[in-house]
Amino acid sequence: MRAAYALLDAGTTRRRTADRLYAGAGELAISVGWLAHDSGRYDDARSHYAEALATARMTGDPGVEAHAFCNTAFLARDAGRPRRPSGRRRPPSGRRVRWAPRG
Numbered sequence: 001m002r003a004a005y006a007l008l009d010a011g012t013t014r015r016r017t018a019d020r021l022y023a024g025a026g027e028l029a030i031s032v033g034w035l036a037h038d039s040g041r042y043d044d045a046r047s048h049y050a051e052a053l054a055t056a057r058m059t060g061d062p063g064v065e066a067h068a069f070c071n072t073a074f075l076a077r078d079a080g081r082p083r084r085p086s087g088r089r090r091p092p093s094g095r096r097v098r099w100a101p102r103g
Contacts, residue, residue: 015030026055026064030071037071042079050103 006019049072056064076082096097 013059019061022055022059023061023064026052026059026061026068028068029055030064033075037075042075043099045075084103 005025008018008025011018029048029052031043031054036042036048039043049068053065053068053072056062056068073082
């Protein structure tokens, strides 16, 4: 993770390239979080999911944002801290996320 963010901090001159790098870093954070989650390291997983969420919000990537929210919900359930869903809650971006298969 440190190496990925070090590359991003080094900068790029093209916005599209930077967005792709940030999306990749967000997905990487989700994957590392899932590995931590799966091995019972819930605090580490929570930290990686939060990093993924922050990265997604920074670039406006609704797919990575939704993925991070879903994994955070699974983590809350597995850690014994689920919350009751509320119709008033939405991702802080304010957008509704449409689910469509990729391919």
